[in-house]
Amino acid sequence: MAEIPIHDELGERRLLKALKRGDDAAFERFVAAYTPALWRYASGQLRGHGDAVPDVVQSTLAAAVERLDGFRGDGPLGAWLMGICRFQVATYWRRTEVRRRFGAEGEVDFDRVPSPEGSPSETLEEAERRARVHGTLDLLAPPYGDVLEWKYLLGLSVREIASRLGVSPKAAESTLTRARGAFRRLFGASPTDFESS
Amino acid sequence: MPSRSHPTDSGDPIADALRDAGPRGPMPPLDLETLGGPARAAWRRRALARRARRRRWLVAAALVMALGAASAVWILRQGAPIGTVTARAQGDGWGGPAVGAELAPGTRLVTWSEPPEGLALELRTGHRLRLDAGSELVLDSARKLELLRGAVYVEAADAPLRLHAAGTVSEHVGTRYEVRIVEGVAAVRVREGRVRLEAEGQVVEVGHGEVGRAAADGTLEVAPSPVYGPSWGWIRRAAPPFASDGASLEAFLQWAAAEGGFTLEVGPELLLDPSGQPALVRGSIVDMDLDAALSSVLAGAGLRYEVEGGRLRVVPAEAP
Numbered sequence: 253m254a255e256i257p258i259h260d261e262l263g264e265r266r267l268l269k270a271l272k273r274g275d276d277a278a279f280e281r282f283v284a285a286y287t288p289a290l291w292r293y294a295s296g297q298l299r300g301h302g303d304a305v306p307d308v309v310q311s312t313l314a315a316a317v318e319r320l321d322g323f324r325g326d327g328p329l330g331a332w333l334m335g336i337c338r339f340q341v342a343t344y345w346r347r348t349e350v351r352r353r354f355g356a357e358g359e360v361d362f363d364r365v366p367s368p369e370g371s372p373s374e375t376l377e378e379a380e381r382r383a384r385v386h387g388t389l390d391l392l393a394p395p396y397g398d399v400l401e402w403k404y405l406l407g408l409s410v411r412e413i414a415s416r417l418g419v420s421p422k423a424a425e426s427t428l429t430r431a432r433g434a435f436r437r438l439f440g441a442s443p444t445d446f447e448s449s
Numbered sequence: 450m451p452s453r454s455h456p457t458d459s460g461d462p463i464a465d466a467l468r469d470a471g472p473r474g475p476m477p478p479l480d481l482e483t484l485g486g487p488a489r490a491a492w493r494r495r496a497l498a499r500r501a502r503r504r505r506w507l508v509a510a511a512l513v514m515a516l517g518a519a520s521a522v523w524i525l526r527q528g529a530p531i532g533t534v535t536a537r538a539q540g541d542g543w544g545g546p547a548v549g550a551e552l553a554p555g556t557r558l559v560t561w562s563e564p565p566e567g568l569a570l571e572l573r574t575g576h577r578l579r580l581d582a583g584s585e586l587v588l589d590s591a592r593k594l595e596l597l598r599g600a601v602y603v604e605a606a607d608a609p610l611r612l613h614a615a616g617t618v619s620e621h622v623g624t625r626y627e628v629r630i631v632e633g634v635a636a637v638r639v640r641e642g643r644v645r646l647e648a649e650g651q652v653v654e655v656g657h658g659e660v661g662r663a664a665a666d667g668t669l670e671v672a673p674s675p676v677y678g679p680s681w682g683w684i685r686r687a688a689p690p691f692a693s694d695g696a697s698l699e700a701f702l703q704w705a706a707a708e709g710g711f712t713l714e715v716g717p718e719l720l721l722d723p724s725g726q727p728a729l730v731r732g733s734i735v736d737m738d739l740d741a742a743l744s745s746v747l748a749g750a751g752l753r754y755e756v757e758g759g760r761l762r763v764v765p766a767e768a769p
Contacts, residue, residue, distance in 0.1 A: 274499055279492050283485035288476055291484075306484060313488035317495060385470035397473075404467040432463055439466070 260393075261437065264329045271320055283313060289330060289390040290337050296383025297341045297376070304344050312337040328438050330391045334384055345376075388439045396431035403428060529553075531573050531591040536689040538567035538582075556588045560599065567687025575606025581629070581683045600629035602684045605642070617648040617663065625707070626655075627684070636662040640676040640710050677710035677759050684708070690735055693742070698728040698750060702763060705743055711761035719752060719763055 267285075270278035287309060294308040315336050316323075323332055389397035395417060402408040402416065414424035459465055530551035537548060545558065545568060552558075552570065560566040562583035569579045574591040584599020594601070596614040603612065605621040612619040614628045614635035624642025628635060637646050638660045646653050646661040646669060653669045655661035660674035691704050699720045706713035722728045728750055734742035743754050747763065755762045 274496055276492075276496075279489075283481055283488060287479055287481055287484050291479055292473065292476065309484050310487045313485055314491045317488045317491040320495070381466070382470040385466050386473045389467075389473055390476070400463070400467060401472060404461075404464040405472050435463055 260434070261328075265325060268323070268325050268329060279317075286330065286333055286391070287313065289387040290333060292390050293334050293337050293383045293387030294341060296386050297338075297379045298344070299379070301344070301348070308337065308340045308344055311340045311343075315340070330388070330438050334387055338380060341380075342376075384439065388435060391438050392431065392434050395427070396434050399424075399428055399431045400435060531588060532570050532578075534568065534570050535577070536567075536569035536687050538565070538686040552588055554588060554590050558584075558586045558588070560584050565683075565686065567683065569687045569689045571689075572610075574608035574610065576608065576610050577604040577606075577689075578602065579684050579687050582686070596628055596630060596635070598630050600627055600683070602627045615663075617646055620645040620647070622654075627681075634663055636660055638674050638676075640681075675710075675759070677756075681710050685739055691742075693730045693734045693746065694732055696730050698730055698746070701730050701746055702761070705739060706761045709739055709756070709761060711756065711759055713761050713763075715763035719750075719765065 267278055267282060271282060290309050290312055291305060294312070295302060295305045298304050298308065312333065316333055319336070323329075389400065392400075399413055399417070402413050408416070410424050410428065411421050413428065414421040417424055417427065419427070459468075531554050532552040534546045534548050534550045534552065537545065545560065545566070546552065558568060558570075558580055560568055560580050560582050565582035567580060567582060569577070571577045572588075572591045576591075578586075578594075579602040580586055581600040581602070584601060585597040586599075586601055587595040587597065589595060592608060592610055594610065594612045596612060601612070602625070603610070603621065604625045610621060612628055615630050615633055617628075617635040617637070619626070619628055619635075619637050622643040622645060624639055624644055626637055626639040626642075626644050628637050630636075635648075637644050637655050639655050639657055641657055643657070644655045644661070646655050648663050648669055649667060651669045653661050653671055655671055658673060658676050659671050661669060661671045664670045685708060688708060691701065693701055697720070699715075702713055702715060702720075705711075720728055730746050731749065732745070734745065737745065743761075747753055748766070751766050752763055753766045753768075755764065
């Protein structure tokens with residue numbers, strides 16, 4: 253099978269169709285395309301528990317394969333995968349809590365995620381949202397993720413972005429618009445977040 | 450970095466989401482082989498399950514198709530003839546089927562005793578049957594017959610045939626045989642090959658020159674029985690005609706030997722004409738009995754015959 257570009261809706265549909273057909277090449281493409289985003293998503297929610305990230309990513313991919321026939325493609329494949337990953341993360345936290353409760357580690361506040369030394373702790377919801385933003389940026393076709401970060405985190409102007417991309421300001425503006433659209437579609441697991449934009 | 454407990458609100462949700470999340474860190478090198486390992490195992494299980502499902506569907510589809518085809522054949526055969534009348538010996542009041550008549554499953558064939566009637570037929574399965582006078586035979590199918598009374602002579606083909614008669618079932622193993630009901634008891638006489646005779650859970654095999662029947666105590670018994678002689682004469686009554694004109698002398702003699710239940714003895718040189726070619730029969734033998742047919746045909750070839758101990762011996766006319 254020729255490599256499937258998956259960064260748009262049509263590409264995702266083609267990949268999903270090939271996966272459901274049992275195409276081995278599509279499976280390898282699926283693993284290669286989505287593992288980085290899942291890694292980012294899982295590690296964002298498992299701060300201080302980095303050792304658990306590989307297990308969570310592995311479980312997510314395996315569960316996705318097992319549930320593939322039940323996924324109808326109503327939403328983005330990436331969002332569906334992140335939903336599975338979120339469940340795997342929650343499972344990890346539940347097991348961790350059980351170990352702590354019945355082990356020697358004492359009680360924990362299950363509603364808050366441990367954070368690196370010196371950082372404020374955050375709620376599970378905050379951690380999940382942050383991880384989902386980062387995972388979604390990883391799912392975007394290059395250079396959309398970078399363009400969005402340059403614009404909104406570094407505060408670069410369109411002209412500066414155009415310079416970095418080596419294109420005209422008009423082309424950079426167009427790239428930024430497409431990047432926003434792609435981000436909106438993939439982040440659409442919570443579509444109400446962007447209804448107003 | 451903005452405080453996570455106080456999300457930014459610039460009016461642009463995408464900008465706010467990115468600012469709240471902060472920058473992505475560097476992506477470490479990922480070992481896709483390891484991370485995808487369990488998924489790969491699940492993928493293989495899924496492929497196996499798909500193949501098994503497909504195989505089950507194919508088998509089921511094949512079964513359905515085979516069942517459909519078998520049903521169609523069965524339905525078509527229900528009304529199709531299973532045999533044809535090839536000859537008859539009729540009395541004055543004959544009301545049975547004519548030569549060439551096709552016989553449907555379930556046909557009941559009856560021959561009267563006086564004047565003696567006879568009937569020959571060939572089933573679709575290749576079995577050739579002759580029905581003695583005073584007989585009643587039901588053709589359940591081309592593979593299953595039931596003799597209710599009288600006698601039937603069977604020249605069996607390769608196809609199986611179950612012949613029910615007075616509580617017995619006869620199945621041939623490549624043979625010519627007669628099944629006759631006498632006073633409610635079936636007797637199977639075998640001229641050639643073997644017949645498997647079954648009654649009330651007992652089974653015996655009746656061979657060449659034997660007769661099998663149920664004894665008074667219900668057991669099956671087998672006894673010697675000649676394969677030629679007057680008791681077999683009835684099968685000639687309704688025999689299909691032998692197309693003698695133009696047939697080879699050898700074919701005629703083989704037919705005559707089979708009809709009489711004889712073993713043929715003839716020197717190969719006697720089967721050739723003066724030019725060394727196979728001798729041919731000229732003329733018809735219709736309405737002749739076996740003796741007359743043999744005498745007539747052999748006389749024309751300068752030959753004659755002798756019957757002795759079940760052997761039909763052909764010799765030159767001038768031989769002592």
